[in-house]
Amino acid sequence: MDIVTAQEMYEWDQVAIKSAGIEGKILMESAGRAAADVIERRIPEHHKVVVLIGAGNNGGDGFVIARTLLNRGYEVEAWQVAADEKISGDAIVHKEIFLASGYSLFQLNDWDALTQSLEKADVIVDAMLGIGAKGPLRSPFNEIVELVNKQNSCRIAVDLPTGVPADEGIEEFDGVRADLTVVIAALKMSAVVQHTRPFYGEIEMVEIGLPVRKLRHPERLVWQRHDVKRSLPERMTNSHKGSHGKGLMVGGSDLMPGSIAMSAKAALRSGAGLLTVATAKEVIPSVSSYVQEATFLAMSETAGKITGHIKDDLQGFDAAAVGMGLGRHPEAQELIEELLEQIEAPLLIDADGLFHLKELFDKVAQRPYPTILTPHPGEFARLLGKPIKTIMQSPFAYCRSFACKHRVYLVLKGPATIITSPEGKQRVDLTGNAGLAKGGTGDVLSGILLAMVLQGGSILDGISNGCFIHGTTAELLTDEQHAMRDLLATDVVEGLSQTFRTFS
Numbered sequence: 108m109d110i111v112t113a114q115e116m117y118e119w120d121q122v123a124i125k126s127a128g129i130e131g132k133i134l135m136e137s138a139g140r141a142a143a144d145v146i147e148r149r150i151p152e153h154h155k156v157v158v159l160i161g162a163g164n165n166g167g168d169g170f171v172i173a174r175t176l177l178n179r180g181y182e183v184e185a186w187q188v189a190a191d192e193k194i195s196g197d198a199i200v201h202k203e204i205f206l207a208s209g210y211s212l213f214q215l216n217d218w219d220a221l222t223q224s225l226e227k228a229d230v231i232v233d234a235m236l237g238i239g240a241k242g243p244l245r246s247p248f249n250e251i252v253e254l255v256n257k258q259n260s261c262r263i264a265v266d267l268p269t270g271v272p273a274d275e276g277i278e279e280f281d282g283v284r285a286d287l288t289v290v291i292a293a294l295k296m297s298a299v300v301q302h303t304r305p306f307y308g309e310i311e312m313v314e315i316g317l318p319v320r321k322l323r324h325p326e327r328l329v330w331q332r333h334d335v336k337r338s339l340p341e342r343m344t345n346s347h348k349g350s351h352g353k354g355l356m357v358g359g360s361d362l363m364p365g366s367i368a369m370s371a372k373a374a375l376r377s378g379a380g381l382l383t384v385a386t387a388k389e390v391i392p393s394v395s396s397y398v399q400e401a402t403f404l405a406m407s408e409t410a411g412k413i414t415g416h417i418k419d420d421l422q423g424f425d426a427a428a429v430g431m432g433l434g435r436h437p438e439a440q441e442l443i444e445e446l447l448e449q450i451e452a453p454l455l456i457d458a459d460g461l462f463h464l465k466e467l468f469d470k471v472a473q474r475p476y477p478t479i480l481t482p483h484p485g486e487f488a489r490l491l492g493k494p495i496k497t498i499m500q501s502p503f504a505y506c507r508s509f510a511c512k513h514r515v516y517l518v519l520k521g522p523a524t525i526i527t528s529p530e531g532k533q534r535v536d537l538t539g540n541a542g543l544a545k546g547g548t549g550d551v552l553s554g555i556l557l558a559m560v561l562q563g564g565s566i567l568d569g570i571s572n573g574c575f576i577h578g579t580t581a582e583l584l585t586d587e588q589h590a591m592r593d594l595l596a597t598d599v600v601e602g603l604s605q606t607f608r609t610f611s
């Protein structure tokens with residue numbers, strides 16, 4: 108499922124119109140009818156529907172929706188809330204078809220009449236503004252949005268809620284708070300950005316007949332189950348433990364032994380062939396009692412934290428992960444530096460491993476092997492030296508420029524996890540739920556990602572699959588045996604088998 112900017116969406120429309128000869132009014136008919144189908148599936152026939160219609164093409168969709176629902180027997184009041192002379196483009200055609208079909212239109216001459224109509228409505232369809240909205244809402248849209256948001260009726264937005272920008276990066280706006288948004292042809296960026304996402308409510312996407320093979324796809328998409336099914340490496344019948352990768356995990360300290368233990372178990376539960384855990388000597392007993400399948404490297408330590416160098420030969424590992432429960436002491440920086448220089452394989456850096464990384468960006472960019480960073484927003488803000496709020500307003504742009512500049516795979520974790528390759532390709536994982544908002548779930552993710560990288564295939568596919576599997580496991584567990592409140596990171600580790608079984 109592609110994620111587009113408003114500009115990219117307009118380019119798609121132009122390709123459809125110019126290269127494939129699909130006229131704008133046909134696209135509008137398809138969009139409106141597809142949205143009406145969604146509404147019909149969800150709303151009983153006796154419900155009163157008010158359709159609010161703006162002047163541009165979003166309003167044009169509104170004329171088609173109103174006509175289609177009236178044709179199907181719904182009680183609909185269609186309100187044109189823009190002046191006649193403002194109605195433009197293909198919306199003029201569909202206004203004419205609406206009127207020629209024998210239906211009448213309410214005009215915004217009397218606010219009391221609109222207010223009464225909205226108060227009586229069971230469903231309000233917002234077809235006022237879509238991707239063409241620019242700047243703060245002007246009158247009367249600002250007043251109408253306020254009025255709409257006050258109603259108890261179900262609010263259904265067409266393409267995007269009026270007032271909500273299509274793109275990331277806009278801080279000040281007011282918009283319709285939709286219960287459901289029928290997204291047309293592709294998800295707009297704001298549908299997955301943290302501060303705009305809540306305005307959309309539930310999201311349903313409709314297809315409108317765009318010529319998919321002719322479109323320039325933006326290399327920004329939602330990673331879905333069918334993508335995982337297609338790209339998850341198969342386990343061959345004649346494979347042996349060496350075929351599934353030999354992994355190294357470095358981290359853990361006396362006060363945080365659980366982090367690395369959960370990462371290690373998650374890696375093994377996710378298919379890693381062999382795993383060595385390098386940790387402080389005194390931490391080994393507690394980790395080994397939880398992960399009996401791992402082998403250990405005892406690192407020299409001071410006060411329960413790894414301080415020494417890795418003396419063993421680091422050749423022969425197919426991938427490594429560092430940082431989980433490592434601690435933020437100054438010596439940790441030397442350790443990370445050493446791993447950046449010596450690991451001749453993909454290296455994942457998480458948690459405390461990211462703490463000193465700002466000082467090591469040169470070393471990261473020089474590595475001839477893939478480097479994967481998995482920050483949460485706070486850790487990413489630290490790496491960038493910018494406030495979390497600023498970054499989360501334009502996460503796609505910040506992730507892309509960072510990943511390209513430092514030549515890393517970046518996994519910015521959250522309810523919508525953004526995965527970016529060093530070339531700037533972006534994938535969004537929307538799985539998971541607030542049950543994961545608990546200490547330790549990031550450590551579990553690191554273990555899963557290490558295992559995915561160890562098992563071969565493209566790094567980008569592997570880490571995208573890992574994020575999907577992590578989130579899906581939380582969803583399966585909270586559907587069945589757990590509530591979001593009680594779900595623990597260790598439950599996610601044990602729940603992985605349930606998810607993997609859905610892929611076999």
Ligand SMILES: NC(=O)C1=CN([C@@H]2O[C@H](COP(=O)(O)OP(=O)(O)OC[C@H]3O[C@@H](n4cnc5c(N)ncnc54)[C@H](OP(=O)(O)O)[C@@H]3O)[C@@H](O)[C@H]2O)[C@@H](O)CC1
Nearest residue numbers: 134135162163164165236237238239240241243244245266
């Ligand atoms: N063929 C296609 O293209 C297809 C497009 N489709 C649909 O079209 C939608 C995009 O349509 P669009 O480009 O006409 O923009 P749209 O969202 O209706 O807004 C423009 C209107 O809003 C007004 N306006 C702007 N800012 C404002 C503000 N702050 N406050 C107040 N008013 C403001 C602006 O007024 P102006 O600034 O020109 O005075 C103008 O009247 C898209 O989301 C999808 O639903 C589908 O049917 C598929 C085929």
Ligand SMILES: Nc1ncnc2c1ncn2[C@@H]1O[C@H](COP(=O)(O)OP(=O)(O)O)[C@@H](O)[C@H]1O
Nearest residue numbers: 483521522539540541543544546547548549550
């Ligand atoms: N509300 C949420 N919805 C979906 N996923 C979430 C939510 N909150 C957290 N997560 C996921 O949980 C994990 C938390 O990671 P992190 O913050 O590093 O935790 P920790 O450091 O405690 O291990 C990430 O994978 C993140 O995407």
Ligand SMILES: [K+]
Nearest residue numbers: 233236267269
């Ligand atoms: K809208």
